Amino acid sequence: MAKVCADSICKIELLRALSPEVRDCLLSRARTRDVKRGETLSWQGDRAETLKIVTRGWVKLFRVSEEGHEAVVNTLGHGQSFDEVPALLGGESAVSAEAITDATVLMLNLSDICSCTNARAELSQAVLSAAQIHMNSMTNQIEGLKIKTATQRLGEFLLQQSGEHDGLRSFVLPFGKVVLAGMLGMKPESLSRAFSRLKDVGVCSAGGRVEINDPATLRDWMLQQSIR
Amino acid sequence: MAKVCADSICKIELLRALSPEVRDCLLSRARTRDVKRGETLSWQGDRAETLKIVTRGWVKLFRVSEEGHEAVVNTLGHGQSFDEVPALLGGESAVSAEAITDATVLMLNLSDICSCTNARAELSQAVLSAAQIHMNSMTNQIEGLKIKTATQRLGEFLLQQSGEHDGLRSFVLPFGKVVLAGMLGMKPESLSRAFSRLKDVGVCSAGGRVEINDPATLRDWMLQQSIR
DNA sequence: TGTTGGATTTGAGCTAGATCAAAACTGTGA
DNA sequence: TCACAGTTTTGATCTAGCTCAAATCCAACA
Numbered sequence: 019m020a021k022v023c024a025d026s027i028c029k030i031e032l033l034r035a036l037s038p039e040v041r042d043c044l045l046s047r048a049r050t051r052d053v054k055r056g057e058t059l060s061w062q063g064d065r066a067e068t069l070k071i072v073t074r075g076w077v078k079l080f081r082v083s084e085e086g087h088e089a090v091v092n093t094l095g096h097g098q099s100f101d102e103v104p105a106l107l108g109g110e111s112a113v114s115a116e117a118i119t120d121a122t123v124l125m126l127n128l129s130d131i132c133s134c135t136n137a138r139a140e141l142s143q144a145v146l147s148a149a150q151i152h153m154n155s156m157t158n159q160i161e162g163l164k165i166k167t168a169t170q171r172l173g174e175f176l177l178q179q180s181g182e183h184d185g186l187r188s189f190v191l192p193f194g195k196v197v198l199a200g201m202l203g204m205k206p207e208s209l210s211r212a213f214s215r216l217k218d219v220g221v222c223s224a225g226g227r228v229e230i231n232d233p234a235t236l237r238d239w240m241l242q243q244s245i246r
Numbered sequence: 247m248a249k250v251c252a253d254s255i256c257k258i259e260l261l262r263a264l265s266p267e268v269r270d271c272l273l274s275r276a277r278t279r280d281v282k283r284g285e286t287l288s289w290q291g292d293r294a295e296t297l298k299i300v301t302r303g304w305v306k307l308f309r310v311s312e313e314g315h316e317a318v319v320n321t322l323g324h325g326q327s328f329d330e331v332p333a334l335l336g337g338e339s340a341v342s343a344e345a346i347t348d349a350t351v352l353m354l355n356l357s358d359i360c361s362c363t364n365a366r367a368e369l370s371q372a373v374l375s376a377a378q379i380h381m382n383s384m385t386n387q388i389e390g391l392k393i394k395t396a397t398q399r400l401g402e403f404l405l406q407q408s409g410e411h412d413g414l415r416s417f418v419l420p421f422g423k424v425v426l427a428g429m430l431g432m433k434p435e436s437l438s439r440a441f442s443r444l445k446d447v448g449v450c451s452a453g454g455r456v457e458i459n460d461p462a463t464l465r466d467w468m469l470q471q472s473i474r
Numbered sequence: 475t476g477t478t479g480g481a482t483t484t485g486a487g488c489t490a491g492a493t494c495a496a497a498a499c500t501g502t503g504a
Numbered sequence: 505t506c507a508c509a510g511t512t513t514t515g516a517t518c519t520a521g522c523t524c525a526a527a528t529c530c531a532a533c534a
Contacts, residue, residue, distance in 0.1 A: 027467065041519090074489085081385070081389045083389065083393055084393070084469055085393075085469065087393040087469070088393070089388065089392040089393045090392075091385055091387040093386055096371060096487085103374055103377060103378045103381065104378065106374065107371075107374055107375065112381065112382050112385045113385060122449075138367065139367060139370070142367070142370035142371070142374065143335075143370070146331055146334065146335055146370065146373065146374060146377070147335065149331060149374070149377040149378075149381065150331045150332065150335060150337060150377075152381060152409060153331065153340065153377065153380060153381060153384065154340050156381065156384040156385070156388060157309070157340045157341060157384070159370065159388055160317065160319055160384060160387055160388060160391065161309045161311065161317040161319070163388065163391040163392065164317040164318075164391065164428075164431040165311055165315040165316070165317045165432065166311070167520070168520075168521070169520095194481070194482090195481075195482065196480095196481070197272055200392075201392065203392040204480070204521070204522090205484090205521075205522060205523085207482090207483080207484085207521085207522075207523085208520085208521055208522075209482095209483080210482065210483055211483090211484090211520095211521085212521095213483095214483090216485095218337070225529095225530090241312055241313065243313070272484095275502060394529075395490070395491090397490095397493070413507090422511070422512090423512065424511075424512085432491070432492090433493085434511085434512070434513090435491085435492080435493085435512090435513080435514085436490085436491055436492075437512095438512065438513055438514080439490095439491085439514090441513095442513090442514095449494075453499095453500085457494075
């Protein structure tokens with residue numbers, strides 16, 4: 019049985035949407051898995067037995083093409099989940115998942131749903147919300163890849179990070195730059211050059227720490243790119 | 247009240263998943279909208295009042311960046327739907343929608359759900375299925391944009407089209423090449439050049455008609471690209 | 475404290491795809 | 505049948521981002 023800090027659970031949106039009964043029922047059957055950086059959690063095409071929630075560290079979702087190239091589809095941190103829909107409907111995972119830092123993942127089996135009243139309805143609702151969030155994020159990504167430059171995508175990512183750190187102008191990148199490059203759809207060398215281009219608009223990057231002197235300047239600069 | 251050919255409805259997966267009662271109830275309150283090519287159906291950011299199903303012609307989902315560039319996020323043909331999740335949960339549309347051929351759209355209001363037993367549960371299920379399909383397609387797109395060449399993406403699209411035409415080696419493109427270019431994340435000029443590159447592997451394109459001499463050859467060629 | 479393997483940066487080309495411009499084609503209505 | 509407007513193709517350049525190679529940097533660990 020899962021032993022998860024109650025405090026930690028409160029921060030997981032997907033679980034907060036459930037009634038205490040259903041939540042406890044699910045958690046009582048849940049498993050947690052601790053993994054080291056580099057370990058694979060699940061494979062694309064495998065039957066998704068469980069809904070996974072990252073409770074510590076970071077996980078990347080990715081695909082590998084027949085030619086052996088890797089595309090990072092998303093990176094998930096604390097409280098974020100994946101495989102929600104296939105776990106509920108019974109389908110296969112669309113992506114593989116690997117820990118990019120040491121991490122802990124909570125795995126919920128939705129198929130043997132408890133007998134609580136409304137369990138199914140509550141779960142559907144929660145999973146739909148999660149799907150909506152994922153679809154928005156994917157739509158943003160597609161938009162970025164189709165009509166923005168690599169440097170613009172990096173700028174956007176940094177502003178978003180800054181936002182998640184309560185608007186702090188200085189923060190630490192949550193994972194390495196190789197993964198970040200993959201996430202933004204470029205090579206590590208290009209990411210390095212994108213960072214140096216942003217130096218001119220007051221973005222300093224030293225080690226994993228990034229400092230945005232003036233978010234407004236950065237935002238303006240990004241808009242002026244490719245006006246036409 | 248909607249007047250929709252029953253025969254046509256049978257081909258719409260989302261509706262087929264519903265019980266006759268719930269389906270009829272929804273359809274009795276539905277509206278259809280006929281639009282000319284170029285007309286806008288809905289705007290990104292607007293509250294999604296209805297779930298939309300394309301019953302005739304083609305519709306593109308797209309976003310326009312602050313700089314005025316357009317990113318086509320998806321193209322939908324007969325029986326395909328959009329805005330499912332926000333229509334059910336009550337949220338805003340993530341994209342704008344425009345007819346790219348003369349088209350008809352069926353609009354279902356999910357908020358005033360009928361009193362049929364299970365209406366809500368059935369709808370959740372159906373919408374979840376639709377979301378799963380959309381997420382898979384978006385994941386494919388992201389993978390393609392990140393690690394495939396423009397020509398590879400075109401080849402993939404053509405094979406998929408051929409598949410939807412019962413594996414026929416000759417078929418007509420469902421919409422113009424400007425839209426197709428946007429959908430594949432490139433400029434019309436590049437699309438034209440991608441087509442001419444595929445001539446060497448037996449893909450003929452004349453007017454809107456495409457002929458794939460040998461799908462296997464095309465598939466092989468795509469794999470040999472960028473092996474490394 | 476030195477070593478080692480990975481991560482990151484820098485440098486020097488190269489190329490896919492964009493841009494800009496013009497020509498060729500297509501359908502549509504007068 | 506002709507002319508017009510939109511679509512598609514072709515040609516000539518330009519450039520962002522990739523590739524290949526080497527130099528640094530860095531943290532873990534003996």
